Amino acid sequence: MKYDFIIVGAGFAGCVLAERIANDMGKKVLVIEKRKHWGGNCYDMIDSHGILIHNYGPHIFHTIKKNVWNYLTGFTEWYYYQHKVLGYIDGQYVPIPFNLNSLHQSFPKNTAQELEEKLVKKFGMGNKIPILQLKDAGGELKFLADYIYEKVFLNYTMKQWDCKPNEIDESVTGRVPVHISRDDRYFQDIYQGMPSNGYSNIFEKMLSHDNIHLLLNTNASDIIEIRDRDVYMMGEKFGGVFIYTGPIDHLFKYKYGKLPYRSLKLDFEYLPQQQYQPVGTVNYPNDYDFTRITEFKHLTGQKVEGTTILKEYSQPYDPEIKGRDIPYYIISKPENLELYKKYKNEVDRLNKTILVGRLAEYKYYNMDDIIARSLEIFENDIEK
Ligand SMILES: Cc1cc2nc3c(=O)[nH]c(=O)nc-3n(C[C@H](O)[C@H](O)[C@H](O)COP(=O)(O)OP(=O)(O)OC[C@H]3O[C@@H](n4cnc5c(N)ncnc54)[C@H](O)[C@@H]3O)c2cc1C
Missing domain, CATH: 3.40.50.720 (NAD(P)-binding Rossmann-like Domain)
Known part of the structure; x- marks a missing residue:
C-alpha cells in the first residue's frame, strides 16, 4: 500500500x-x-485476576x-465516575487537594473555623490557590500555609521530582492547589468519567x-x-x-x-479482598517511598472478586536502562x-x-x- x-x-x-x-x-x-x-x-487491560488495570498509571478522564x-x-459509553483523592497525613486520611473539609479534619474546631473565615475572606469561596501563592500571602494565613506546604506538598514534590517546589515551573505547582471549598472531588470539570x-x-x-x-x-x-x-x-x-x-x-x-524526564516504577499487587482503601487514590506525601496507591475497582466500577492496587515510585529516567526507560513526566x-x-x-x-x-x-x-x-x-x- x-x-x-x-x-x-x-x-x-x-x-x-x-x-x-x-x-x-x-x-x-x-x-x-x-x-x-x-x-x-x-493503555489498559484485564490482569490475570480479571481486573481492569491501567498499565502505565491511573488515567481518569475529565474535561x-x-x-x-x-x-x-463516538467511541465509548461512559461510567460516570468522579475521582476522589485522600492524603495520608499524620495517620489520618484528608481530602486532596487540601480544602475546607481537610482543614476541619486537621485542626481543632475553633482554630479551623477562624482559618476558614480568613481563607474565604482573602481568596473567596470556590477558588483554587496554588500552594506557593498561599505561602506568599503571609500574614495571618502563614501558619496554615506552612502547615499545608510541609505536610501535603513539600515531601510529595520532592519524592515526585527529586527537587524543591520552588525549583519547579509554575505550571506544575499550579496543578496542586488549595481549594477554598467543601467539594471533595479531585476535578471540577463538567465532563468526567471512565470509558x-x-x-x-x-x-x-x-x-x-x-x-x-x-x-x-x-x-x-x-x-x-x-x-x-x-x-x-x-x-x-x-x-x-x-x-x-x-x-x-x-x-x-x-x-x-x-531531554530529561522522570520515570516511574509501578508495582501492581492483587489482594484477595473486596476493597483495599476508601477511594480511588491515596497520596502518601510523608510516609513510605511510594507517592500514591490507586485501587482500580473504584475508578472503573468493575464488580469482581478481589482487588488490584498500584503503588507508584518516582525514579530517574534513562533510555538505556531497562525499568527506567519509560519517559513519563517532562x-x-x-x-x-x-x-x-x-x-x-x-x-x-x-x-x-x-x-x-x-x-x-x-x-x-x-x-x-x-x-x-x-x-x-x-x-x-x-x-x-
Ligand atoms: C502516570 C500518568 C498518569 C496520567 N494520568 C492522567 C489522567 O488521570 N488524566 C489525564 O487526562 N491524563 C493523564 N495522563 C496524561 C496522558 O498519559 C497523556 O495525555 C497521553 O498519554 C498523551 O498521549 P500521546 O499520544 O501524546 O503520548 P503517549 O501516550 O506516550 O503515546 C506515544 C506513543 O509513541 C510511541 N513511540 C515512542 N517512540 C517511538 C518510536 N521510536 N517508534 C515507534 N513508536 C514510538 C510510544 O510507545 C507511545 O505508544 C497521565 C500521564 C501519566 C504519565
Whole structure:
C-alpha cells in the first residue's frame, strides 16, 4: 500500500489523527508503534485476576471541552465516575487537594473555623490557590500555609521530582492547589468519567479502518531516517506527510543531548479482598517511598472478586536502562526547554512534518488536551 501519511506512535495523538485522516479524508495511513499494543500510556487491560488495570498509571478522564467529550463519546459509553483523592497525613486520611473539609479534619474546631473565615475572606469561596501563592500571602494565613506546604506538598514534590517546589515551573505547582471549598472531588470539570469498556477499546475502534495499517513492535528509528530536509522510509524518500508523536530527541539520535524526564516504577499487587482503601487514590506525601496507591475497582466500577492496587515510585529516567526507560513526566525547567528548542528548530526545517504529543512537544498534556490539540491540528494543518 502506498501511504499518504506516516504516523509514529499509537497513543491518543497518533490514533486521533489516524482516525480523522482515514475516516474524514479517506487517505491512507501507516501507524508505527514500538510497543506490542496501541494506546500509548493510556493503555489498559484485564490482569490475570480479571481486573481492569491501567498499565502505565491511573488515567481518569475529565474535561471542560465539549467537542472533546462529544468526539470520544463516538467511541465509548461512559461510567460516570468522579475521582476522589485522600492524603495520608499524620495517620489520618484528608481530602486532596487540601480544602475546607481537610482543614476541619486537621485542626481543632475553633482554630479551623477562624482559618476558614480568613481563607474565604482573602481568596473567596470556590477558588483554587496554588500552594506557593498561599505561602506568599503571609500574614495571618502563614501558619496554615506552612502547615499545608510541609505536610501535603513539600515531601510529595520532592519524592515526585527529586527537587524543591520552588525549583519547579509554575505550571506544575499550579496543578496542586488549595481549594477554598467543601467539594471533595479531585476535578471540577463538567465532563468526567471512565470509558465503560476501557481505553484500549477506544483505540481499537479508532484504528479499525481499512485505510489504517498498524505496525506494532516496530521502533520507527529502525525504518525511518531523516536526511537533509526529508524523511526516508526503508531507504526510500517519503513524499507524504510525516506525523511524529515520539520523543523528539530520539528522532535526531540525541545529537544535542537527552531531554530529561522522570520515570516511574509501578508495582501492581492483587489482594484477595473486596476493597483495599476508601477511594480511588491515596497520596502518601510523608510516609513510605511510594507517592500514591490507586485501587482500580473504584475508578472503573468493575464488580469482581478481589482487588488490584498500584503503588507508584518516582525514579530517574534513562533510555538505556531497562525499568527506567519509560519517559513519563517532562521536567519543565528553562534549560530543558532550551534544549527542546534546538530539536524543534531541526524539525521546522523538514518538509511536510508535524510534531504532536507529549513526547514530541516536550509538554505535559492531559488526555483531553492532547485530543483537543490533535483535532485542532487535523482541522487547521491537515484537512485544509
Ligand atoms: C502516570 C500518568 C498518569 C496520567 N494520568 C492522567 C489522567 O488521570 N488524566 C489525564 O487526562 N491524563 C493523564 N495522563 C496524561 C496522558 O498519559 C497523556 O495525555 C497521553 O498519554 C498523551 O498521549 P500521546 O499520544 O501524546 O503520548 P503517549 O501516550 O506516550 O503515546 C506515544 C506513543 O509513541 C510511541 N513511540 C515512542 N517512540 C517511538 C518510536 N521510536 N517508534 C515507534 N513508536 C514510538 C510510544 O510507545 C507511545 O505508544 C497521565 C500521564 C501519566 C504519565
